[in-house]
Amino acid sequence: MAAVDFTKLTPEMLDAVLDGPAMAPPPGQVSNFVNPPNENGLAVAVMTVCIAIVVLCLAIRAYARLVLLKRIQAQEYLILAAFVRKAFACFIGWSYCTLSLVPSPGFYVHTWNVKLRQTVTMGYLVHLAGVFYSVCLPLLKISIMVEWLGMFVSRGTRNWFFWVSWILIGIQIAFAVAAVIALNLACIPTKKKWEFWVPGKCINAHDIETVSAAFQLTSDCIVLVLPQKAIWDLQMGWKKKLGVSVIFSLGALACISAAFRLAGTVQYAEAVDAIYNIGPVAFWAYAEMTCGFIVVCVPCVPKILMESGVWRKLKKSLGFSVTSVTANNQTGASAMRSKNMRSVNKSYTEIDETELKNFRSESTEHLRYPPGKLEKGIVRTTQVTVTQNSDTSNGEEKMYGHPTQWR
Structure with missing residues (x-):
């Protein structure tokens, strides 16, 4: 088909060509346009699992932020929510395009079993899917960076984590814009990418896809490594550091998916039977985006487990000791005081080490180390x-409380 000059064909001749196979069948093979062998069942299963995981992750995050923490009013979470919503919208667009390929031409269908006419709609859907992918992943990584800036960088601080994160955010924005422009200018006019008989010029779009896959793999590896140093510099025990480090190591799944996606993209670009080889690219791209949503949302899970009491019940069922923490550290007979004293305990909110950084009040905001410096000793104490x-x-x-000494 590559040797045909479509610009010289009459409409009747073009229709006849479009009704033929997209690729000449190999010796001994006959084109099957009615019910060609495929793996559509596998494709639907992979897509369904990925979509279900993404929806579950977003539901977990929404519950943690809106119901438990009630911090959606904070500026960083508004920004984060905006990025996540846009990323999810792009993920929905990507899912629509890939699911639309199931009925025609199908997944793992050989090119000679596909009519050339079918590749027109397929080319358009693949183009849209590429644009959605090029926007979705950068938005997810920007969301991750914004989230981690709120976790690991104190307000007003300008340390290495702050600058590296914002540089990565800038690079992601620039690459997303460049990738979308490149994909739409690969052919002039753009529709020549799928309506190949239209007069115009095209460059090799596979080069753009390969560069994009390599860039995303590199950025995934950077995002994986970035928080580890900050985690192991935290002022807490090594067991807690290890647990937090494991949670933030889920990005390794994204790196693995991105590596396979890059390999699949290279194979797809070099394959003669291109339609058959588009399946692995789509599946690994699905996995990569799904891992991005997991990295954004899973850090909320420990908070949900603690607040809902699931973690306490799990520890108790496994035979571990469960301790109760109260506001005034009552012991013995003092724990049996009046109902009014119990109401004080109910208003107590347990704050873990991760959240101490975000807790601010008039009496505590100056107890933090000065911006840009990390003091090793005691900066200020208050005796009550x-x-x-x-x-x-x-x-x-x-009960009455009053400060008696300031240091």
Whole structure:
């Protein structure tokens, strides 16, 4: 088909050519346009699993942010939510394009079993899927960087993590814009990519796809390594550091997916039977984007487990000791005080080491180390004396607290 000059064909001749096979069958093979062998069942299963995981991840994140933490008002989460919504919209667009390929021409269908006419719609869908992919992944990685900036960088601090993260964000934005422009200018006019008989000029779009796959693999590896140093510099025990490090190592799945996607893209670009080889590229791209949503959303899971009591029940079922933490550290008989004292305990909110960085009030905001510096010693302390007075007139107990010493 490559030797045919479509510009010189009459409409009748063009229709006849389009009804023929997209590739001449090899010796001993006959084109099967009615029910060619395929792996559509595998394709639907892979796509369904990926979509289900993405929806579950977003539901977990929404529950953690909106119900448990109630911090959607914070600026960083508004930005993050905007990026995630746009990424999910692109993921939906990508899913629509790839699912539309199932009925025609199908996945793992040999090119000689596909009519040339079918490649027109297929080419358009593949083009759209490439644009959605080129936008979705950068948005996910920007979301990850914004999330991690809120976790590992104190407000007003300008350390190495801050600058590396913002450089990566800038690179992702620039590459996304460049990739979309390149994909749409690979052929002039753009529709010549799928309506190949239209007069115009094209460059090899496979080169753009290969460069994009290599770039995404490189950036995935950087995102994987970036938080590890910050995690192991935290002021907490090595077991907790190891646990946090494992959670932030889920990006390794994205790196593996990106590596296979790059290999599949190179194979697809060099293959003569191109339609048959497009399946692995689509599947590994699905996996790569799904891993991006996992990396964004999974850090919320420990918070949900702690707040919902699932973690406590799990530890108890495994035979581990479960301790109860209260606001005033009551012990013995003091734990059996009045109902009003119990109401004080109910208002207590447990704050773990990760969230101490985000907790701010008038009395605590200056206890942090100065911007740009990490003090090793005690910067400032506050001593608070709590006294208890019993009011026998109404049977209630009252507590009074006042600072007695500032250092």
